[in-house]
Amino acid sequence: MAGRKFVEVGREGLDLLCELELTPQSETPNIVKEWNCLHFNDAHIDSLPESIDRCIHARVIETACNRLSCLPQSIFNMPQLIKLDLSLNAFNSFPIVLSGMTRLQSLNLSYNHLSELPMQISGMTGLKDFNIGFNNFTTFPTALLNMSKLETLTITGNMLSNIPVEIKDMTGLRKFLLFCNCFTMFPIALCGMASLERLYLGNLKGLQGHHNHISYIPADIVSMTGLESLDLESNKVTHLSPQIRNMKSLLELNVKGNPLVQPPEHVADRGLDAIKRYFEALTTTKGILSSRIQVNLLGETAAGKTSLSHTLQRGNPTLTTVADRTRVVEQGTWVYDQGIVFNINDFGGHDMYKIAHPIFMSKHSLALITFDLSEYDPARYQFYIGNWIDKVQEKLPGIKMAIVGTHIDQVSAYSAKCSFSIIKKQLEYHRQRKQKWYQSQIKSIEKKILNTDGTQTSILKAYEDKKSKLMALQDQVIVIHHGMFVVSSKTSEGIEELRNYLTTVAKERAVILPEMWVDAATMVCNKKYEGSENTLGWDKIQDLILQSAPTLWKERRPSKKELDLATYDILSFLADRGDIIWFDSSPTLKKVVFHKQEVLANILKAVLNHDSDAVRLNLQQSMSISEPKAKKIHADIFSRGIISREAMDCLCEPFRLLTTEADVMVELMQKLELCYQVQEDPLVPSSISFHFTWLFMLERQPELDEKWPGKVPPGTTQLTLQIYFPFSCPEGIYEKLSVRQHKYLGLLKTKRIDWKDGVYAELQECQTHISRQESRRHPASSTSDSIITIAVRGTDLSKMWSVFTCAHDDLMDIIKEECPGVCYDKYLVCPHCTSENCEDPTLFPGEILDQTYLSGGVSKPKQVPCVNTGVSIPTDLVYPPHLTMGWQEVVKKNKNKLKQNITEPCLFDLIDVLIHEGILSDRESEWIKTSDEKNAVFLDFLTMKPDKAFDILCQFFVEHGQYDLLKLIKY
Numbered sequence: 001m002a003g004r005k006f007v008e009v010g011r012e013g014l015d016l017l018c019e020l021e022l023t024p025q026s027e028t029p030n031i032v033k034e035w036n037c038l039h040f041n042d043a044h045i046d047s048l049p050e051s052i053d054r055c056i057h058a059r060v061i062e063t064a065c066n067r068l069s070c071l072p073q074s075i076f077n078m079p080q081l082i083k084l085d086l087s088l089n090a091f092n093s094f095p096i097v098l099s100g101m102t103r104l105q106s107l108n109l110s111y112n113h114l115s116e117l118p119m120q121i122s123g124m125t126g127l128k129d130f131n132i133g134f135n136n137f138t139t140f141p142t143a144l145l146n147m148s149k150l151e152t153l154t155i156t157g158n159m160l161s162n163i164p165v166e167i168k169d170m171t172g173l174r175k176f177l178l179f180c181n182c183f184t185m186f187p188i189a190l191c192g193m194a195s196l197e198r199l200y201l202g203n204l205k206g207l208q209g210h211h212n213h214i215s216y217i218p219a220d221i222v223s224m225t226g227l228e229s230l231d232l233e234s235n236k237v238t239h240l241s242p243q244i245r246n247m248k249s250l251l252e253l254n255v256k257g258n259p260l261v262q263p264p265e266h267v268a269d270r271g272l273d274a275i276k277r278y279f280e281a282l283t284t285t286k287g288i289l290s291s292r293i294q295v296n297l298l299g300e301t302a303a304g305k306t307s308l309s310h311t312l313q314r315g316n317p318t319l320t321t322v323a324d325r326t327r328v329v330e331q332g333t334w335v336y337d338q339g340i341v342f343n344i345n346d347f348g349g350h351d352m353y354k355i356a357h358p359i360f361m362s363k364h365s366l367a368l369i370t371f372d373l374s375e376y377d378p379a380r381y382q383f384y385i386g387n388w389i390d391k392v393q394e395k396l397p398g399i400k401m402a403i404v405g406t407h408i409d410q411v412s413a414y415s416a417k418c419s420f421s422i423i424k425k426q427l428e429y430h431r432q433r434k435q436k437w438y439q440s441q442i443k444s445i446e447k448k449i450l451n452t453d454g455t456q457t458s459i460l461k462a463y464e465d466k467k468s469k470l471m472a473l474q475d476q477v478i479v480i481h482h483g484m485f486v487v488s489s490k491t492s493e494g495i496e497e498l499r500n501y502l503t504t505v506a507k508e509r510a511v512i513l514p515e516m517w518v519d520a521a522t523m524v525c526n527k528k529y530e531g532s533e534n535t536l537g538w539d540k541i542q543d544l545i546l547q548s549a550p551t552l553w554k555e556r557r558p559s560k561k562e563l564d565l566a567t568y569d570i571l572s573f574l575a576d577r578g579d580i581i582w583f584d585s586s587p588t589l590k591k592v593v594f595h596k597q598e599v600l601a602n603i604l605k606a607v608l609n610h611d612s613d614a615v616r617l618n619l620q621q622s623m624s625i626s627e628p629k630a631k632k633i634h635a636d637i638f639s640r641g642i643i644s645r646e647a648m649d650c651l652c653e654p655f656r657l658l659t660t661e662a663d664v665m666v667e668l669m670q671k672l673e674l675c676y677q678v679q680e681d682p683l684v685p686s687s688i689s690f691h692f693t694w695l696f697m698l699e700r701q702p703e704l705d706e707k708w709p710g711k712v713p714p715g716t717t718q719l720t721l722q723i724y725f726p727f728s729c730p731e732g733i734y735e736k737l738s739v740r741q742h743k744y745l746g747l748l749k750t751k752r753i754d755w756k757d758g759v760y761a762e763l764q765e766c767q768t769h770i771s772r773q774e775s776r777r778h779p780a781s782s783t784s785d786s787i788i789t790i791a792v793r794g795t796d797l798s799k800m801w802s803v804f805t806c807a808h809d810d811l812m813d814i815i816k817e818e819c820p821g822v823c824y825d826k827y828l829v830c831p832h833c834t835s836e837n838c839e840d841p842t843l844f845p846g847e848i849l850d851q852t853y854l855s856g857g858v859s860k861p862k863q864v865p866c867v868n869t870g871v872s873i874p875t876d877l878v879y880p881p882h883l884t885m886g887w888q889e890v891v892k893k894n895k896n897k898l899k900q901n902i903t904e905p906c907l908f909d910l911i912d913v914l915i916h917e918g919i920l921s922d923r924e925s926e927w928i929k930t931s932d933e934k935n936a937v938f939l940d941f942l943t944m945k946p947d948k949a950f951d952i953l954c955q956f957f958v959e960h961g962q963y964d965l966l967k968l969i970k971y
């Protein structure tokens with residue numbers, strides 16, 4: 001038993017050892033002999049005491065982040081030592097004393113200044129895991145070649161460009177990490193290594209100076225018969241070898257961030273199986289070089305988008321008539337030549353339809369921001385150009401954009417030149433303004449990081465995450481084609497330049513596709529014009545695929561599963577290039593393909609129409625409803641945003657939808673979170689109606705003041721979160737949040753009251769008030785900052801936090817899904833200040849809510865200062881329960897439920913992950929697996945581990961969809 005006990009020691013242990021060093025003859029205290037884990041990280045030391053060998057049972061020494069450049073000789077006398085962490089120190093040469101330590105299994109010397117290793121290192125016959133990442137190696141240290149027992153070797157972040165052929169002698173090597181070196185070619189010597197299981201040759205973001213630039217993968221890679229995982233992220237690979245499909249052992253392949261042509265990026269994004277199927281398809285049919293790109297024309301009404309779209313498509317100057325207004329989207333195809341085709345989306349400029357634009361835009365598309373140069377008023381830059389840039393970047397950060405001024409025929413050359421140079425300056429000012437915002441945010445987060453105590457790993461992680469997200473977004477700020485195009489759809493002036501630009505981009509993005517896919521795609525696209533169906537069902541799609549499939553493939557008689565997979569492959573490539581709209585993440589909607597996008601656009605237009613007269617006319621013309629009913633439906637839509645199922649059918653009547661199609665449309669509206677469903681009378685199915693938050697026109701009713709008075713009532717507490725969007729609130733964010741809240745209310749309507757910019761709801765004995773308002777105006781750019789406020793009142797803090805954190809998490813999810821590029825900042829308003837109605841309340845960082853656990857395993861102090869009022873307030877008013885108790889306590893509190901719900905295979909997987917991350921030892925794992933109460937013993941071990949263990953546990957539950965278990969430990 002004694003041997004299994006873990007005794008860890010930190011700084012105090014180091015102090016005691018330093019005292020013992022002064023008295024070499026003294027007896028070693030028993031406690032020192034019991035220590036087996038010495039944590040001396042970040043201890044500001046430049047040497048370890050010679051007395052270290054008094055810790056005769058020490059198995060692990062962690063002394064990262066110090067200034068060590070040598071080791072005490074006595075370390076050699078520590079026979080039990082198996083793990084030594086010397087990372088982030090000052091070693092210029094390898095500490096030779098270690099070379100005789102045959103039992104040492106894991107040695108970390110990363111982030112030192114090593115450039116060579118002595119031959120004696122081969123004496124470390126027990127070494128399995130060796131990390132020399134981020135040193136100064138320019139060539140592979142040949143001393144390692146004799147170490148046949150080494151299993152994991154990390155040489156990340158050095159300057160290697162070659163690996164010697166003798167590497168094959170390292171027969172024990174399983175995992176080889178070579179991220180961020182200087183490889184320009186795949187190290188061919190590795191191809192002979194049948195034992196290698198995991199190989200990392202990618203690059204890490206944001207790392208300066210170290211980059212692998214591999215562009216070619218040799219076919220010989222198939223000889224790596226043991227390879228399970230290959231990482232080539234952010235290299236220059238264009239073609240993968242078709243042989244890759246013969247690599248039976250390969251389970252993971254990361255080729256993100258490569259300029260892929262074969263397979264195309266969208267195939268690679270879907271994982272190794274999709275890549276293998278792609279190459280399989282290339283064996284039955286030939287590969288065709290093809291480029292079909294979606295071009296999105298965006299801009300205000302009458303900017304000249306439709307005329308430009310027609311001019312590009314027809315190859316002749318074409319003007320629309322004024323009456324020809326685009327609603328939502330009009331689609332067209334411009335065939336440049338056989339291999340290059342553009343799917344043009346011409347979006348209506350009307351405000352209401354902007355919310356629908358992202359549905360039609362693919363992330364690999366191009367955006368042309370279009371404006372009428374003859375009408376251009378520099379004072380309205382933001383309206384004509386700026387808002388559109390912001391909108392596109394919010395929704396699809398990193399997408400390629402260009403600016404197009406139309407009506408050049410109506411502008412003199414001189415004024416065109418003037419406008420051109422003004423707009424250029426305005427674009428630059430816009431870019432700088434955004435960049436400045438990011439810089440100030442990064443600075444403020446860096447300040448927060450500096451002012452946070454290093455033990456607060458959880459909040460530090462939240463800050464670091466925010467910082468890296470801000471830095472990534474800052475890099476993408478308004479990447480716009482350097483020039484601006486000026487064109488005329490009347491005279492064709494400038495059209496040639498625009499066409500050249502588009503075709504150059506298309507050529508750069510050409511990919512190789514299996515002919516079978518291309519043929520199937522043509523069949524589906526033809527249905528847009530030939531068939532009478534509004535949507536295509538799964539069976540119909542499979543019919544088309546089978547019709548176009550080569551005989552060879554059909555003769556193989558593909559199983560149902562094979563046919564389903566081929567259908568997925570073809571549909572995802574069609575969706576990626578914007579030929580169809582397909583919601584593959586929804587179990588019911590994925591069986592339906594919206595191949596006629598204008599049908600979808602028209603239905604959205606009919607339902608979201610703000611034109612009261614047009615809707616009245618539509619209803620009056622409906623065959624299925626009486627006049628009084630039509631009036632009621634009209635009133636419901638325009639006063640309350642409510643559309644009954646009957647009304648919906650009536651609005652969709654002109655599109656002659658089949659019942660199944662109408663059902664799909666209704667489901668789609670909910671999936672897109674345009675509305676929530678309410679059943680007024682649980683016994684009457686026809687009382688179902690849909691509430692469109694987008695259509696709410698009413699102002700906040702004064703009666704609401706009774707339920708939610710301006711001042712917090714005595715005995716009640718208010719938790720408040722403010723999310724602040726500089727420049728503007730992205731369209732649809734608030735509306736979606738409001739719809740999403742309905743999932744907690746179910747079919748009940750009585751417990752919520754909506755108005756144009758807010759919702760009040762009663763949930764779990766708490767009151768919730770979510771609202772959106774404009775704050776500061778920026779006259780120079782004619783934009784306003786916006787704030788979404790989530791407030792919860794009640795008397796039971798634990799229930800309040802649960803409702804509050806759910807609403808916060810919903811909003812964060814919506815931002816991630818809908819507008820990952822948006823700028824925002826968030827604050828928790830001090831509940832004490834709110835109760836006192838303080839004009840200038842104390843604001844706590846909103847990132848508090850991004851933490852998953854309380855660092856350090858110790859409870860927070862009971863009080864925190866409210867700086868602006870100078871009083872102390874209870875901590876649980878600012879920190880949710882899981883952050884006041886410490887995650888260990890939360891796990892212990894819910895141990896019974898966790899114990900009952902973690903299955904054995906799941907537990908074993910989790911143990912593997914924790915061993916892999918160096919958190920559980922093999923002995924601990926054995927102990928758990930052989931015990932009768934496996935889950936209980938596991939949880940006991942877990943609560944003794946550092947915070948990283950909790951992160952891994954949460955991540956594991958997320959990856960395995962075990963949200964109930966996650967909720968148990970997180971909220």
Ligand SMILES: Nc1nc2c(ncn2[C@@H]2O[C@H](COP(=O)(O)OP(=O)(O)OP(=O)(O)O)[C@@H](O)[C@H]2O)c(=O)[nH]1
Binds near residue numbers: 299300303304306490
């Ligand atoms: N002289 C001239 N007229 C143009 C040009 N481009 C468009 N127009 C005219 O400008 C008006 C608006 O053009 P559209 O192409 O319909 O504009 P839009 O951006 O599609 O407008 P919405 O559909 O409302 O969003 C029409 O009367 C066109 O004939 C151009 O380059 N030169």
